[in-house]
Amino acid sequence: MHTDWTTTPVTADLLRGALDVERTEHGVLPHRLPAWARAQCADGQLAMAEAQPSGVRLVFRTRATAVELDTLRTKRVYVGAPPRPDGVYELLVDGHLAGQGSVTGGNIMTIDMANGTAETQPGPPGTVRFTGLSDALKDVEIWLPHNETTQLGALRTDAPVEPARDPGRRVWLHHGSSISHGSDAAGPTTIWPALAASLGGVELVNLGLAGSALLDPFTARTMRDTPADLISVKIGINLVNADLMRLRAFTPAVHGFLDTIREGHPTTPLLVVSPILCPIHEDTPGPCAPDFTGLSAGRLRFVAMGDPAERAVGKLTLNVIRDELARIVEQRAAEDPNLHYLDGRDLYGDADSAELPLPDQLHPDAATHRRIGERFARLAFAAHGAFSDRSG
Template sequence: MTSALTSIPITGELVAGALELERTDRGVLAHRLPAWARAQCFDGRGEGAQLAQAETQPAGVRLALRTSASSIELDVVRTRKVYRGVPPRPDGVYDLLVDGTLAAQATATGGDVVHVDMTTGESHVEQGPVGTLAFTGLPEGAKDVEIWLPHNERAELADLRADAPVEPARRTGRRVWLHHGSSISQGSNAASGAGTWTALAAASGDVDLVNLGYSGAMMLDPFVARTIRDLPADVLSLEIGINLVNADAMRTRAFTPAVHGFLDTIRDGHPDTPLFVVSPLYCPIHEDTPGPGTFDVDALREGRIRFAATGDPADAAAGKLTLTAIREALQRIVEHRAGTDPNLFIVDGRDLYGLGDHDELPLADALHPDGEAHRRIGQRFAKRVFTT
């Protein structure tokens, strides 16, 4: 006889990887940036439009439970974007792990759809119903269960049900790894939330992940530095560069002191914590060509999303940022600080994904690694950072 499922309040004790939980009229929304920090961002289109979208996509956020349940259901309201004239991107995937091993995957139905016309910039929202994810046939006995939320679509958690009592997973004793970066760190083009390079590296290193990777929004914002400063962490890392080039947001003159200031703020709260600065991964379109980056119009006409660089390589000599220039600057910065900061390290992003990797596993949209490349990056990062 199957036990009835009982509704379980979704509280902060059951949610790992989020900085805040917001109660909405449809459920619980996980935020990866606190409200005070979100209020300090304005990008010309509204209060942090790009960042606001990215930080509510729950990369690295998971329900972390201890239970003997054999059946678990989760009601969600997802929000996804559909671009006019371009085939829809894959649905967000929910990964269920039992004692650290992937046991099931599911996608949500219903939810809201944001329709975007990239030729005009106009968009409208089509609201949809709650979707239910059902995970059945879980192993008998007490176990740790994690449900990793999608890295690429917003998910409001409406209800959680199980056929046995649930308590927070036991996470004492594990190191906390706090990482900040771009869409590559958030997980763009990965197969699922637990398949992003950051999640894979965390699993390999047996650490608890807090992922502050924000698509299009790693801009060395002071409010993010203060957020990192005030959070507990045993290991810190920063993937710096690609968004600054994409947005053509800085020149070399502004970049160097901005990085120093970002590191200074973090060190105010974490003076001795190992901190790894990750320079840009290999990306041909921006190696020696400045931004801004944009959608490749020819690819859009063919129904594909692909990115292109629009800057002039000659402008790099005048201080426009390229990935090559950023790597050189980050190396100088870390070397300059080495005498007073022995726990600051540089990781060359090309050691995680370089020219040879691109030849074998090219960036499908010219900007983001695919699922297999995410796996390779995660393995290499874990070996470099968590086994030394």
């Protein structure tokens, strides 16, 4: 047992990947949207998604051989379903995975998908511990659970902490759906954007927002105002899931979203990514609904509720969206040479679906996250890609 601990307050300057930090009675709560943006939308799904710290990590330098972090999690429980796995914390030392852990206790949010209700029962904080580290001076990162709201309390180490060095890497700002958020990835460093960022040698700011990639103007303004060297937007699946808009609204909304980003980043490489293959929505509109018939056996699947014939009246499907995104990018690229398009089926397509089908018909599993991340890195960061380091 260590007795000579150094306690370091968790502050914004220790965090990467968070755009706002809220002080709470238990410490600090990282947010991935600023307070002004959160105030413009009362949607509970968005509130939950942006407060889950996907891509957010604590970063510092130390000679510590032991590290402890007190946190208060909010764990989700779905009525009628088996327990969800605990959120995973991952420790990186000089960029390499050196430990994993979880916390106990915490708040319990019970979600009844059939009735659309949620209740939260308060619980006690927990502590994640990492021990047996080298006493050499090293860069330490603690990646927070990508899918579990996490309030950060005390950071304790058995040696002093100093600020991390500037990594000198380009910053990649990415926006997308639950797939970009992390869905069913194994841990926070293997969600596909984190894996792609590691392979591409860039710093990730992840605005993957489960269920909430809906061309919201406040998200575009957030991206406009966030420093970045590379930007990508993955658009489509949530618009179909939610049956949110018709083609008439979609096209100008995409233009407006891109216009807003360009106000703050006029020449930054900007990559528009269309949806990966999702067979239930390729030609069938939304809305998308959960199928509860296998829930008690641990199987939740999603079904498309729309009618393919409704495409004639402007309902969106993934193929409609891909065609329109490709057309919009081609049109705009005539005057914007730093705008690029990537067909999501190049990340996960028919052959991948046959080998690694989406378990719930909507979200990729851990192996598929790895494949998508590796493919994105190969396509985007390669010498010919949208994110190639042309200055190098």
